Amino acid sequence: MSSIALPRERTRARSPYVLGGLAALLLAAALLGLGCGALRLGAGEVLGALGRWLAGRPAQGDDMVVLMLRLPRVLMAALVGAALATSGAAMQGLFRNPLVEPGLVGISAGAALGAIGMIVLGGGLLAALPALLGSFGVALAAFGGGLAATLLVYLIGRLRPGMATLLLAGVAVNAVVMAGVGLLTYLATEHQLRDLSFWTLGSLGGTDWVRLAAVAPPMLLPVLLLPRQARALNALLLGEHEAALLGFDPARLRRRLVALVALATGAAVAMCGVIGFVGLLVPHVLRLLWGPDHRLLLPASALAGGALVIAADAAARVAVAPAELPIGVLTALLGGPFFLWLLLRTRIGEAAA
Amino acid sequence: MNPPLDWRMDRAPRGLLEARDVTLDGGGRRILQGVSLRAWPGRLLALVGPNGAGKSSLLGVLAGLRRPSRGEAALDGRALADWPAPQLARRRAMLSQNVRLGFAFRVEEVVLLGRSPHGERLRAADHAVAAAALAAVQAAHLRGRSYLELSGGEQQRVQLARVLAQVWNSADGPAWLLLDEPEAGLDIAHQHLVLRHARSLARRGYGVVAVLHDLNLAARYADEVALLAHGQLLRHGSPAQALEPATLSRVYGLPLRRVPLRDDDGWLLAPAP
């Protein structure tokens, strides 16, 4: 990075502008998300539908598509993106490693195991439930699996002090859980395998107001609460001892962060499958642009993550219309090369230092 | 320009930092054995001793970072374990060895991290403190640079500025600076700069405890020297008392003698011929 003369008190002065700009970006993405889809609707129709809805007037024409299909989906995308990106930023800060994903503490793998276990082994249970409730059964199993895996990682990580143990516990639990996923994949039927691909590739398909309402609280709460840990996270970047010397409690901070991240990511993965790279990519780009200060990074990640997932989902909906691409394919397609670039860039940076 | 230091020196008994019969175990071995040590504000105390003597561990105990297996450390006569963490953080700051910061904060942001214990939001006063702390370590010109672009020595000075900023202008009583090898990685000019500054802070009422490897720096700048070996406190006194060549020779396993300086009444420690 070139050294340029920076204006005085950059972060403080810039924060409102950065957050305002990102909020505008999120709004623009939301309008884009509402405006495009397999069904071609003019801007007038979309805005008209929203207007009639807000004014409480009866729906007409294709209003239902905008209000029942696109609007909950755009809101879900915003929430999922915000949850994943904020969680990613927090995890990267906690582990003092910009290459960490929220899945590192076992959440994604655990959720996938829960979902897949329910799909493959819970057939009888699911069949006993009404179809709509059955799909919630899978989400609930995913949520439970994510929290259980995270708890396991956390408990193992507590056996010895330090972030390294937590990190290694995450790697180990992930490996074991993925072996379980492999075993279940082996047991799965052809049809179940197709359902499983949903979990590994992610999709916002099937979002409706009920599902949105069900997962909004566990995603929104961490997005709103994580920024309150920003100062502690900043201090933690210096190291656990330094954070403790500055009056923070690293153990309590770690407990809180892991709980909030597990809640947010678990809910996101449970409802929409594994949407990769958002948690890695968004905080990283923002850090390159505006520095690592978590007081700006966490809320900015929420806004930018929401905008990114809305845009990716819109692309997933129109790319092969009337069919849909799994959104994870798009984010990985974007994220893979970026990750590589990041890796190379980091190496070069280390060599120069 | 430094903001004025406004604590009142007439409350002298306040501010005493002490280790009371501290024993520390860790990693299956005894690190410190029954160490009792009193450090007074207004003085620079150097902890010296061979590698593995327990100097850094003792500093960690005095900072409240490590809890002794037996005994306790206390500030103002109150055990460190009983202090609320943020309140303690406003009274003592510690510079650890090798603080690794892998994120591209600007230098001023790093120094402002030291102001964390002083309130949720940064105020103009905090920025003034950060600027003064940077100036104190002759690093004011680095303020807008990215921390990752700095040389090792520059990073060390910025970390020292952060630690200074943490207890700058402490209002609740004499503040403590605990420095773990503050001279490490610095060139000779900056080594002397840092220790001269540490001593001038002591003159202005700060308590300073520094782990020093260089016995001659300790002899030159410290008001008191504590010599540790094998987790025990061997000597504590003026540099002339504590840095006694026969004891040092035994402790370090290297024959040492004092070489008088011609133009000064001081001396240097050097290996005996």
Add this chain to the structure above:
Amino acid sequence: MVALGGDITEAVYELGAGAALVGVDSTSQWPDAARKLPDVGYVRQLAAEGVLSLRPSLVLATHDAGPPQALAQLRQAGVRIETMPPTRAPADVVAKLRRLGALLGRPAAAERLARQLEGEYAALARDVAAMPRHPRVAFLMTAGAGSPMAAGRDTAADAAIALAGGVNAVHGYAGYKPVSAEALVALAPDAIVLMRERADALGGVDGVLRLPGVAQTPAGRARRIVFVDGQALLGFGPRNAAQERALQRTLAAAAP
């Protein structure tokens, strides 16, 4: 009208209602005309808006079309969805056809086709009854890279083999599972059935014979490698009967 499921699409075309289709799912590969229609994606991962964008008044769906939320959203949008029950027996295949005929307003054509299929299934049953011996059959869904996936109990392939007078050699497990070369030899199938869609990739009969273990089976020694039209046979749509009869004839001729 949108058809979801290869068997449904086949029936719609066989009943002469293909012109009314505005979209199909990705499993609808026959006839060629169906492949030119907009594709709404995999039948179990439908997107409500994608289907809606084709503005269908009626959606004919196979039993495992989904996910349920997408179907619920379609119903909410006022689209009529008719879901067909799963079929793996001749009577069900014919019943499904009659029901589709009624829904499409073509009961006469459906009745004609149903009678014809009933005749074919009856002939098939006679031929099977006349077989002196029922050969052991292994149905390999995929082969080539890694161990081949063989169809076990409770699969469409298992039902199709039984209907054609064969005995599924793979009865130790349910569903599709990889079998090792050794296991394949131990199963000792008299015939190995594969999907014609994969024939070229495998290198035809000779390619299959080169797969590990195949040459050591009775099927391999006698070169009894059979390629079938997978969708027509396993979809249990209107083309199933003809495929079953062709398979039966091959198995009868191949009987050791």
